[in-house]
Amino acid sequence: MPNDTPHLLNSIDTVLAAWSEKHGLPRFRTQQVRNWLFKKRAAGWDDMTDLPKALRHEVAGEMQLWSTEISRHTQSDDGTEKLLLSLADGGQIECVLLRGKARRTICVSTQVGCAMGCVFCASGLDGVERNLTTGEIVEQMLRLQLLLHDDERLSHLVVMGMGEPLANLDALMPALEEANSPDGLNIGARRITISTVGLPLSIDRLARANATYRLAISLHAPNDALRNQLVPVNDRIGLAAIIQSADEYFNVSGRRITFEYVLLAELNDQPQHARELAQLLAGREALINVIPYNPVAGLPYRTPDMQSQVRFRRILEDAGLQVRFRHLKGDRINAACGQLRRSQAGSSRAGNGLGITQI
Numbered sequence: 553m554p555n556d557t558p559h560l561l562n563s564i565d566t567v568l569a570a571w572s573e574k575h576g577l578p579r580f581r582t583q584q585v586r587n588w589l590f591k592k593r594a595a596g597w598d599d600m601t602d603l604p605k606a607l608r609h610e611v612a613g614e615m616q617l618w619s620t621e622i623s624r625h626t627q628s629d630d631g632t633e634k635l636l637l638s639l640a641d642g643g644q645i646e647c648v649l650l651r652g653k654a655r656r657t658i659c660v661s662t663q664v665g666c667a668m669g670c671v672f673c674a675s676g677l678d679g680v681e682r683n684l685t686t687g688e689i690v691e692q693m694l695r696l697q698l699l700l701h702d703d704e705r706l707s708h709l710v711v712m713g714m715g716e717p718l719a720n721l722d723a724l725m726p727a728l729e730e731a732n733s734p735d736g737l738n739i740g741a742r743r744i745t746i747s748t749v750g751l752p753l754s755i756d757r758l759a760r761a762n763a764t765y766r767l768a769i770s771l772h773a774p775n776d777a778l779r780n781q782l783v784p785v786n787d788r789i790g791l792a793a794i795i796q797s798a799d800e801y802f803n804v805s806g807r808r809i810t811f812e813y814v815l816l817a818e819l820n821d822q823p824q825h826a827r828e829l830a831q832l833l834a835g836r837e838a839l840i841n842v843i844p845y846n847p848v849a850g851l852p853y854r855t856p857d858m859q860s861q862v863r864f865r866r867i868l869e870d871a872g873l874q875v876r877f878r879h880l881k882g883d884r885i886n887a888a889c890g891q892l893r894r895s896q897a898g899s900s901r902a903g904n905g906l907g908i909t910q911i
């Protein structure tokens with residue numbers, strides 16, 4: 553049966569304010585609920601033991617805390633955990649918890665599917681179904697936080713799951729405020745990264761609205777001809793406009809921009825690509841995040857061998873650029889967004905481990 557009560561996580565303060573007004577509750581009650589959600593990691597209303605029992609019972613019928621169900625929960629030896637969530641309308645999304653030595657990073661999705669059509673990516677193979685709501689984005693964060701052990705804390709958030717975050721800025725911004733707020737997850741803005749295919753108008757909008765988050769731009773090619781092939785949406789945008797917006801974001805935020813580059817054997821991993829990339833980014837305060845391709849079953853792309861990877865890296869470093877190669881994480885649990893959903897759907901292209909990566 554569809555639940556038509558409001559989803560608390562969609563607009564926490566508004567929903568709680570209406571609730572407390574309706575019941576004539578003292579102010580601290582709404583703060584208590586917030587605390588339980590974000591700090592004391594309540595899994596449901598019944599956990600909120602300092603709310604009177606009758607109130608707990610009542611509130612459960614007045615608003616919805618969770619709007620999704622966990623369809624699958626996978627875990628890999630390196631501590632990476634991934635959730636496949638079923639949305640109320642049947643759509644499926646993925647989100648991931650990554651454990652590093654000193655970090656606990658969560659990765660969230662912003663859309664069901666993706667419209668950008670990057671040819672090597674599992675998320676967009678069937679196009680986009682819809683944008684996620686703010687509540688569905690916040691819910692991923694809270695569900696992932698619930699996976700932590702008592703002595704663990706979330707330290708980083710990356711918006712690198714399914715979908716194009718800048719195509720859903722309206723829902724994303726309030727969700728990131730909950731992540732960043734001292735009353736929310738309290739993750740510092742410098743530890744929140746939005747990864748985008750590079751939509752200049754939205755980058756400009758973000759720069760005007762809130763340039764405190766880190767920006768990562770998925771470049772994948774050093775010239776328009778090649779980028780048009782790998783990232784079809786580039787046809788309508790072009791690298792020059794993206795670099796211009798990135799420069800502007802850097803000017804406003806003062807934060808070094810990350811450029812992501814998925815390395816695909818023979819397609820964009822040759823010495824001339826590295827040289828061209830170095831030229832394109834010359835003189836910028838930038839980090840190049842090179843991601844050796846994680847194979848998606850059914851797609852014809854290959855991961856470059858180690859020799860080509862090292863060669864690519866050397867050329868960039870010799871040109872004075874800051875380079876990071878990402879280490880694979882969670883590849884045995886299909887822990888990159890788009891993969892688990894496809895394997896669950898029984899698709900012939902189902903993934904054999906695209907492997908999300910540690911930031």
Ligand code: SAH
Pocket residue numbers: 668670672673674711712713714715716717747748749750768769770812813814843844845846847848906
């Ligand atoms: N739409 C956003 C978020 C995508 S996911 C964006 O384009 O940035 C984050 C990164 O993973 C992107 O750089 C994306 O291109 C990359 N990615 C997608 N599929 C991949 C694959 N099979 N192997 C390696 N990286 C991949």
